[in-house]
Amino acid sequence: MLAPLNWLKDYVTIKLPPKELGDKLTEIGLGCEKIIKEETDTIFELEITPNRPDLLSIIGVAREIAAIENTKIKYPEFKTNLKPENDTQILPLIIHPNFTVTPRLTGIIINNVQVKDSPQWLKDRLTSIGQRPINNIVDVTNFVMFELGNPIHSFDYHKIKGAAMWVRQAKGGEKFETVDDLTYHLPKGAIIYEDTEKIFDLVGIKGGKNSGTYPDTKAVFIVVEVDDPSLIRKASLAMGLRSVASSIFERNVNRGGTIDALKRVVDLILETAGGEVASDLYDLKNQDFKPWKLTLRLERLNKILGIEIPKAKVITILESLNLSPKLQTDTVVCTIPTYRNDLQIEEDLIEEVARLYGYNNFPKTLPTGQIPTEQIPYFKDYRVDERVKHILTASGFSEVYTYSLVSESDLKDAGANPDHALRVDNPVSREFEYLRPTLKSNLKKALRENKPYAKEINLFELGKVYLGKNIKEAKEEYMLSGITNKKSFAQVKGMLESLLESLGINQDPTPAIEILDPDSIGVDEGIFFEMNYSRVLENINLEKVFKPLPKFPPVIEDLALVAPESVKTGDIISEIKKQSEIINDVSLLDQYGNTRTFHVIYQDKEKNLTNEDVAKIREKILKALETKFSAKLKE
Numbered sequence: 001m002l003a004p005l006n007w008l009k010d011y012v013t014i015k016l017p018p019k020e021l022g023d024k025l026t027e028i029g030l031g032c033e034k035i036i037k038e039e040t041d042t043i044f045e046l047e048i049t050p051n052r053p054d055l056l057s058i059i060g061v062a063r064e065i066a067a068i069e070n071t072k073i074k075y076p077e078f079k080t081n082l083k084p085e086n087d088t089q090i091l092p093l094i095i096h097p098n099f100t101v102t103p104r105l106t107g108i109i110i111n112n113v114q115v116k117d118s119p120q121w122l123k124d125r126l127t128s129i130g131q132r133p134i135n136n137i138v139d140v141t142n143f144v145m146f147e148l149g150n151p152i153h154s155f156d157y158h159k160i161k162g163a164a165m166w167v168r169q170a171k172g173g174e175k176f177e178t179v180d181d182l183t184y185h186l187p188k189g190a191i192i193y194e195d196t197e198k199i200f201d202l203v204g205i206k207g208g209k210n211s212g213t214y215p216d217t218k219a220v221f222i223v224v225e226v227d228d229p230s231l232i233r234k235a236s237l238a239m240g241l242r243s244v245a246s247s248i249f250e251r252n253v254n255r256g257g258t259i260d261a262l263k264r265v266v267d268l269i270l271e272t273a274g275g276e277v278a279s280d281l282y283d284l285k286n287q288d289f290k291p292w293k294l295t296l297r298l299e300r301l302n303k304i305l306g307i308e309i310p311k312a313k314v315i316t317i318l319e320s321l322n323l324s325p326k327l328q329t330d331t332v333v334c335t336i337p338t339y340r341n342d343l344q345i346e347e348d349l350i351e352e353v354a355r356l357y358g359y360n361n362f363p364k365t366l367p368t369g370q371i372p373t374e375q376i377p378y379f380k381d382y383r384v385d386e387r388v389k390h391i392l393t394a395s396g397f398s399e400v401y402t403y404s405l406v407s408e409s410d411l412k413d414a415g416a417n418p419d420h421a422l423r424v425d426n427p428v429s430r431e432f433e434y435l436r437p438t439l440k441s442n443l444k445k446a447l448r449e450n451k452p453y454a455k456e457i458n459l460f461e462l463g464k465v466y467l468g469k470n471i472k473e474a475k476e477e478y479m480l481s482g483i484t485n486k487k488s489f490a491q492v493k494g495m496l497e498s499l500l501e502s503l504g505i506n507q508d509p510t511p512a513i514e515i516l517d518p519d520s521i522g523v524d525e526g527i528f529f530e531m532n533y534s535r536v537l538e539n540i541n542l543e544k545v546f547k548p549l550p551k552f553p554p555v556i557e558d559l560a561l562v563a564p565e566s567v568k569t570g571d572i573i574s575e576i577k578k579q580s581e582i583i584n585d586v587s588l589l590d591q592y593g594n595t596r597t598f599h600v601i602y603q604d605k606e607k608n609l610t611n612e613d614v615a616k617i618r619e620k621i622l623k624a625l626e627t628k629f630s631a632k633l634k635e
Contacts, residue, residue, distance in 0.1 A: 001061070002043055002046075002129040003044040006040070010074070011058070011073055012062040012065050016068070027359070028067075028068065031047030031048070032045070032046055033047050046061065051251070051342040052342060054341075060339070067321055076267075082266060082277065089111065091109050091219060092163045093157070093221065098169075099284075101228050102226065103227075104225060104226040104255060106258035106259055106281070106282060107223040107224065107262070107281075108221075108222055108266060109277070110219065110273075110275045111275055111276060112278075113217065113269065113275035114275070115215050115217050115273065116136055122140070122272065123139070137213045137220055140268040143268065144261055145244065145261075148257060148260065148264060149254055149257065150258060151248055152262075153222075154220045154222050155201070155211045155212075156211055156217045156220065158217075159211045160221065162195055162196030166194050169188075171188060173188075177209045178208065179208060179212045184202075184241065187234070187235055190203075190231070190234075190235035204227040204246055222265055224258040224261045224265075229253075232249040233246075252341045255338050257339060258283070291335045291336055292336050294344075294348075295333050295334075296334065296346055297330065298332065304350050305354055306362070307362060315332065317352070323349075334349060384503070388499060395495045396458050397459060397484070399460055400443070400446055401461065402442035402443070405432035406431075408430070408433060414441035416441075421435065422435040422469075436466060437467055438479070440530065443482070447459060456485065457483075464478055464479075465477055478534045481528070481530040481531070483526065484526070496529065503536065504544075505541065550603055552606075552609075555602040557614070559618070560633065561595070561632065563596060569591075569596060572598070573586045573587070573598070575624055575628060576600065576621050580602075580620070584603040
């Protein structure tokens with residue numbers, strides 16, 4: 001939310017300098033992210049929480065400043081009485097409401113308008129908050145939306161065929177062209193306006209091209225409505241179409257502010273575009289939207305906050321927020337304005353008092369009570385994760401965090417079937433449509449994106465994947481995956497074996513190591529590995545058995561063996577180790593042609609080994625290898 005200082009000063013007297021005012025706004029919950037200094041103005045960039053749609057308006061921010069400055073708000077004056085001067089000027093329009101989806105629809109017709117450029121003051125106000133001026137009618141509706149917080153829309157009255165309109169929900173699949181020349185197919189349940197021939201508005205989100213306000217428009221129908229927040233949000237997400245109006249509606253708009261917003265729009269249209277009111281006021285609703293009462297017990301206030309705030313201070317704070325507090329012994333009864341939909345229970349009032357009192361004014365105290373000793377059910381020991389990450393980083397890998405949501409093309413790129421993956425019903429966009437069943441696609445993407453900046457790329461991720469075809473079968477599992485464009489298969493395999501050994505795992509938890517197709521990732525060679533980390537945690541054994549260092553030195557020798565290529569090196573090593581308990585370790589030292597050289601370490605715990613002792617074991621080794629693998633000592 002951008003709030004220009006000059007615009008705010010139209011409604012409230014501001015004495016604090018911008019930096020101090022920004023700090024105060026942040027302290028009471030308006031998150032002043034940035035203060036932009038311009039030649040003739042200062043712009044506050046505010047981060048507004050979802051529960052405060054009233055703060056998505058200049059007047060809403062001004063109210064908060066008035067509470068800080070302990071001053072009064074100067075509201076716009078309304079001049080028009082929303083009645084036609086005589087019956088001959090009335091233009092007919094029949095509206096068929098739907099109170100289930102649009103609880104309130106307030107509107108009026110203005111005839112004989114002249115659509116043209118807006119006056120400079122109006123253009124300046126809109127450009128100061130990053131809005132592009134269009135024409136005087138559209139600019140007025142946008143100005144009042146940002147000023148008062150109620151979205152407003154203007155329609156060309158003569159384009160509403162049959163002088164009748166219906167409020168209904170889309171059946172799904174209807175074609176709709178927006179005012180900015182984009183075509184959509186409407187999702188089922190979206191709120192729409194239609195006349196006798198066509199759909200002319202995607203309610204609460206975007207106006208239709210076929211009913212917009214253009215230079216040839218002579219009469220306009222102005223609408224200020226209240227819509228079902230959940231329906232607006234669902235349609236907006238399904239279409240990937242966001243607007244300022246939808247962001248306000250989905251947070252629950254001021255249901256009692258529609259008439260004031262309409263009066264303000266009519267005043268400004270008559271001022272900037274001329275014309276006259278050409279209908280009675282339409283205010284269609286099946287209930288009254290009035291302020292409500294809310295009670296605050298001072299004893300509970302002090303108990304929840306942990307401090308005692310004087311009654312007079314509590315009353316002053318609530319008055320500064322326009323909550324009309326009435327003290328009744330130790331209870332305060334407040335009247336909540338309709339623009340404060342976030343105030344519904346006593347705790348909400350307690351929060352209001354606390355934030356205006358100032359959280360920094362609360363005394364600093366240490367927590368009381370006993371430190372819990374029992375392990376909570378959902379406890380996770382992150383020390384194991386850290387050990388795993390340290391091993392991978394020591395091996396030259398860098399950790400990455402990627403999105404849990406992926407696109408259909410990402411799934412296919414990873415060799416996964418989208419029909420067997422969990423899909424989000426209302427994705428933010430097609431890029432984030434499925435819950436990832438593997439970490440492969442994101443790691444491949446990360447490798448491709450980093451390739452222009454680094455010759456050697458080694459990445460890993462420890463995170464959740466989401467398995468199952470539907471919500472009933474859905475389950476989460478942790479996976480450990482990595483990708484490299486430089487390390488060899490043997491290096492990756494050795495790293496994983498070292499990792500499992502450090503976790504005390506002797507059995508195979510089926511780590512899958514895959515050679516990626518070079519063409520698919522744009523590198524000379526690619527190695528991808530994926531390990532079921534949930535299974536690793538089930539088999540982990542961190543108990544260590546410490547053995548004393550041997551007292552007697554080892555005897556080390558290298559055996560150069562000639563063996564058929566079909567014989568696996570691992571099988572030869574296993575066979576050598578079987579021949580004696582004093583063979584401490586065997587490893588492949590070198591390989592050239594059909595010759596493999598093995599490094600053999602002999603060591604006895606009880607005595608020094610002699611050459612005769614080693615010779616006997618060597619003879620046994622060579623005999624076993626010749627019998628089993630036709631392997632011989634190289635001459």
